[in-house]
Amino acid sequence: MTQGKTPKTTPRGAAVALLNAVLGEGLMLAEALHLPEFASLPPADRARAQRLALGVLRVLEPADKVLHPLMRKAPPLPVWNILRLAIVELSGGAAAHGVVNEAVGLARANRKTSHLxxxxxxxxxxxxxGVALTSVxxxxxxxxxxxxxxxxREAVTAIEAVQAQTPPLDLTFRAGAETPEGDLLPTGSLRLADKGQVSTLPGYAAGGWWVQDAAAAMAVPLLGDITGQRVLDLCAAPGGKTMQLAAAGADVTAVDISGPRMARVAENLARTGLAATCITADALTWQPDQPFDAIVLDAPCSATGTIRRHPDxxxxxxxxxxxxxxxxxxxLLDRALGWLKPGGRLVFVTCSLLPDEGEAQLTAALARHPGLTVQRPTLSGIAAxxxxxxxxxxxRPDYWADKGGMDGFFMACLKTP
Incomplete structure (x- = not known):
């Protein structure tokens, strides 16, 4: 380690700071990224710190099972997190000398942990x-x-096994676009196992593809042909579905309550050369000036289907x-249904595994809206x-487990009378 550079400014130090924020302060990892120990790092080191923290969160309990027999009592949380990170790195075959030395250095750099x-x-x-983390x-x-x-129980155990793995990267791409090397999934997404830094991948600057989990990418095709149709993307950020709609030839209006998140949608549209009308507004008070042919409502939810990507x-x-x-x-569903033309379609989406946010919502909506029907999916590549x-x-995450799984989603295409 070079003189004048404290251990806290290394990727490992930043990873421990992120773990302390999540496990000690109850922050989501995305909320902890403003920490000075993380934000001060160059981009490549920030990416590594985030990967290290995510890796620990995916196997925290198995790592603890290795550590518990080696100590008489539990140390303070910051020390636990230094040890957890070291265990996870050792389980991956990292050089013991470097791992142990930096773990010790991280403790010494903090007056609250230096004595340990x-x-x-x-x-x-x-x-x-190479210590094995055998449990899930x-x-x-x-x-x-x-x-x-x-x-x-068997399905949940399978879901947990998938969530313990680092997920691959999925891309949605336009026909003829330059793409990285990857595996084409049955539903048309491109899956990359060795992803690297997204902005350096072939075709990124040209804008012919965008990052979108293969499961999330199945929602827009449920609408069928939308060429020339007026389509609303409600709760649109970060914009994967907005770009799908625009690429399919729709006249797209994208609405989201968050200004910063809507700015990301605009950035993604600019990079891909796609067009949509972007509006920052609360969907509970916003009112369109004319009805839509189709709507995608990706409703706020518990996000329990995305734990493989968000283990925090x-x-x-x-x-x-x-x-x-x-x-x-x-x-939101009731309000959005009122914005459809007669015979219009609405795809209701939640990235949740909980039936209360999916199957039960559909049952209740059908009861509240006589004449509302469900269009069964006919997408190629989906299993019956x-x-x-x-x-x-x-x-569910355990679907395509041999390919790396998928995020958990509920999707239903509803048609008005």
Whole structure:
């Protein structure tokens, strides 16, 4: 380590700071990215710090199982997190000398942990390089229990196994666009196992593709042909579906309540050379000036289907927000249905695994709106068991497990009378 550079300014130091924020302060990882220990790093080091923190969160319990027998009592959380990071790196085959030395250095750099630097050294010297993390981290009880009830214990165990793995990167691309080397999935997304930095991938600057989980990319095609149609993307940020709609030839209006997130939509549209009318507004008060042929409502939800990409979520959320989200989803759905032309279609989407935010919402909506019908999905590449009895699409992380899984989603295409 060069003189004058403290351990805290390394990617490992920043990763520990991120873990302390998530596990100690209850911040989502995205909220912790403003920390000076992270923000001061160059882009490549920030990316590595984030990867390290995410890696620890995916296997926190298995790492703890390795550590517990090596200590008489639990150390303070910052020391725990230094040890957890070291265990995860050692399990991946990292050089023990570098891992142990920097772990000790991280402890020494902080007056609150410096007295435990010797403990860290003694513990890690007992851990072999390549130590196996054999167990799989379980979901918290507030989430696991309803999922077991909905899908069965075996399915939930399979979901947890997928969530323990680093997810691949999925791209949605336009025909003829330059793309990186990858595997074409049955539904048309391109999957990259060794992703690297997104902005350096072939074709990024040309704008012929964008990052979008393969499951998320299935929502827009549920609408069928939308060429020349007036389509609303409601709760649009970060804009993957907006770009899909525009690329399919629709006249797109994108609405989102967040100004900064809507700015990202505009940036993505500019890079890809696609057009949409972007509006920052609250969908509960905004009113369009004319009806739409079709609407995509990607409603705010618990995001429990995205844990493979956001493993911090189970450590920060406790399920207490779900009741309010369910009420909000229903209100948005009712409001959006009123903006459709007769015979218009609305795709209701949540990135949640919980039936309360999916199947139950559909049942309630059909009861509230006589004449509303569900259009069964006919997408190529989807399996029959993904389609619910009501004709919606229920996607789970354990689907395509051999390919790296997918995010969990509920999607239903509703047609008005």
């Amino acid at each position: 630097a010797g403990l860290i050294n003694a513990v890690l010297r007992q851990v072999p390089v 981290q379980k979901l918290p009880r507030w989430l696991r229990q309803p999922l077991v009830h909905a899908y069965g 979520l189970p450590f920060v959320k406790d399920g207490s927000e779900i009741e309010g989200l369910v009420t909000l989803q229903a209100a 068991e993904w389609i619910t009895p009501d004709g919606a699409l229920r996607l």
